[in-house]
Amino acid sequence: MGSGALFAAVFLACLVEAVEALTIVLAAGAGRDWRSAITGASTALAVLALIVAALGPALTAVPLGALRLVVGGLLLIFGLQWLRKAILRAGGLKARHDETAVYRTELAAAQAAPPGNRGIIADWYSFILSFKGVLLEGLEVAFIALTFGANQRNIPLAAAAAVAAVIIVTVTGVAVREPLARVPENTMKFAVGVMLTSFGVYWGAEGAGASWPGGDTALLVVVPAVALFALALVVALRLITSSLRASATAQAGRP
């Protein structure tokens, strides 16, 4: 896999998760206390950086075959989860992710919670809400960056892609001070699901001892094949949902 694909996969995954984390931090800041919310987000980012710095060298020391087997399997499970949700959303069977709605819910919860400080943190609720939001959204990205980077023996590039995405989202978020609802999150999640599933299939099979026809060039077939298959499933789901709705409407119309 080229460095461009590694960068693109990690960057996209990180961008999506960073947009979701930003919504939570904005709600904590706008609803309660900006300083505590930013401290919580910064602390979570520091923890994530520590995780990557600690696990990165350890992962690169693992033999490539074993690494690809474990990482390929995990990426495939992750990728299928992302793809499954993205297909359900695109097919109309799951509500599309709406940052504005999430922001409203988080803001209402933040404003309703009782005040309270701990140590140097002026508002504990804002701190914890931001910390948890950034840490939980970031853990998945850290995992993706670590596994993609370790497999390509280029963790610095994967980390750079993740940092670039975080900087772009942070700068945009600070500029607009509202959730980035216009980011095509559902489409991006679909693309990330395709990438994770494809690389999971490729590395998992290699790690389990299989040899791909054409070596690395097999990825040029696997990625579009997974994308086309997922798109075909979206079409099939839309047909099923529309026929289910039609039959429900017909039943409701009967006396």
Added chain:
Amino acid sequence: MTARIIALLRFCYDFVVGDDWRVALGVVAALAVTYGISTTSIPAWWILPAAVAILLPVSLWRVTRL
């Protein structure tokens, strides 16, 4: 303490396995089959793509039935 350990385990399970445990189990089984076949002279690269072609539609189909 026990409640925190249980919460951590639940988080790890949700983080790795996700909404449909059958998908995770299917992936592990497909990897095992790939390993088994790769020790023979039969090509084994096609097993994981085939697993995806089965697991993903089946998982989606289960949702449409709910």
